[in-house]
Amino acid sequence: MKMKPEHYQELKRLYIHTIKSVASSDENNLSDTYDRYLEQVDAPNDQRKNSRLRWYFYFIAINKPGVYSDYYQNGQSGFKGILYSYLNDDHIDTALKKIVTELNFEPI
Secondary structure (H helix, E strand, O other): OOOOOOHHHHHHHHHHHHHHOOOOOOOOHHHHHHHHHHOOOOOOOHHHHHHHHHHHHHHHHHOOOOOOOOOEOOEEEHHHHHHHHOHHHHHHHHHHHHHHHHHHEEEO
């Protein structure tokens, strides 16, 4: 994975915080919440559904007001600017896949 470890940890923290913010009280771990949202995604196949949902939560996570709001690089602001200064979408998606795989171990 090309993402720097400290950026991966920060992305994971933001991503998990985003999923926790939409969790319902009857869900025991983050994968329950993720799966509930996955059922609502309209896509032709499971692979595409997973991709859409990964990026849906990613954009919510990195675009929260106040998160790295004073940072600007390569035409991008916030944490997104930091990541896109040395990564492309494929690199970020690899990190998102890893985060989603680890969600099953995260209690709400």
